[in-house]
Amino acid sequence: MGRPIALVTGATAGLGAEFAQQLAKSHYDLVLVARDASRLHAKAARLQQDFGVDVEVLPADLLTDDGVAAVGARLADAGRPVSLLVNNAGFGLVTPFEESTLDDESRQLRILATTPMELMHAALGPMLERGEGRIINVASVAGFIPRGSYGAAKAWVINFSRFANLRYGSRGVSVTAVCPGFVRTEFHQRMGADLGRIPTWMWLKPAQVVREGLAHNAAGRAVSIPSRRYSTLIALSRLVPDKLAAAAGNRGR
Template sequence: MTTALITGATAGIGAAFARRLAADGHNLVLVARDTERLRDEATELHDLHGIEAEVLTADLSADSGIEAVEKRLSDRKHSVDLLVNNAGFGSKGRFLDVSMADELMMLKVHCEAVLRLTSAGVSGMKARGRGGVVNVASAAAFVPRGTYGASKAWVVQFTEGAARDLAGSGVRLMALCPGFVRTEFHDRAGLDTGNIPAWMWLDADKLVTAALADLARGKTVSVPDPRYKALMGAAKLTPRSVLGGVTSKMGHKFGPQHQGRGGS
């Protein structure tokens, strides 16, 4: 039986990945900051699907948290076959309104943690000749929207480059780029979503189904909804100065969707 490790696993997209992968018979390593929520989730998934669900409490904004997950990913006796780097967070406010500490924390979670955990996970996968990594980015990666969008653009570029370098190794890497997904994310960040049209909201479980299908097909970038595929296609043809104005009207963070520095 294969094992999947999911960061930010207790809510939103991370929890949807956990539900789907458990239903498909995968054992899980659930990573987040809230031990009690992790244990409740692990117990529920074990009871529902008969899988083993391991709990790993870690805050990915701290070196100690990243190191704990790196250590688990490097355990060759209990190998991880699928890594889902989902942990992330948003900030309320424009550039210079957000503290430098929060900006640097975002880069730590969205970039450094993704780099280090991908490296730790892929090392063993490559040696075994099989495995997969899903790095959760955002539709915000394709529009000029401050540190959040820039960090997610880095995730996309990094994943595409690593995927090319690992071609033929049996290891698949994919950047997942959803838009607005109904999770706890926006409330926790204090973001106002009242001006977001209803049609732009996505369902987390359907999103995960589409993402896993794209991973199986070997895609390196997944925009898992026709509505956002059309929007991203239009974005490529629109001057970036115009895009910046449009996304400002839609909310400070275009497309944030996941949860917590290491989950809830």
């Protein structure tokens, strides 16, 4: 039998690149998905050279029907089955909801919630037919607190992952929402966030987030909150008024 295959969206930077790195190190062949074809090919070449795995590149804009359809078709390909899907692609908006355009809000909702749902649907059929598979949806601790439309979208991802893990876990498919806090990646810089108000202790390293997320998914956990500090913060957030939880969540905007 060949090596298992993992498909990672948003694979050229940040957590997506770290997922690809750790999975290649664990002897997964890869399908890397992102919009930038040149960065995809460069990433694929490095992984092939460093780990000796096979890497497919699939340039696709997951904000378009055609892009989602192309990735969905790859996930549904029973001849080259994908064992692990990582829904990582996404972006955030620095502007408050009332100041954002409706188009921007709709694009954010699509990439954070609708696209992962569509890709999960494409992956689940073949996984359930084989009686095995793994799905990781990158969410956020923002999904546990009042955090605007971004937090609302991530709350959907968390809740849907909990449902899916409960429904499909007994059939061999584990589904996990990985919920990091602030991670040192390109994410916040790309959205133009103010990083000066974020204390040093709140930052996590991508390697830790991915390592714990993969371990929790392998163990069948529906929700992964990397690091004890964030697990504690989320537990405490349920005990404080929404106003205080929202104030904490608005750091980095």
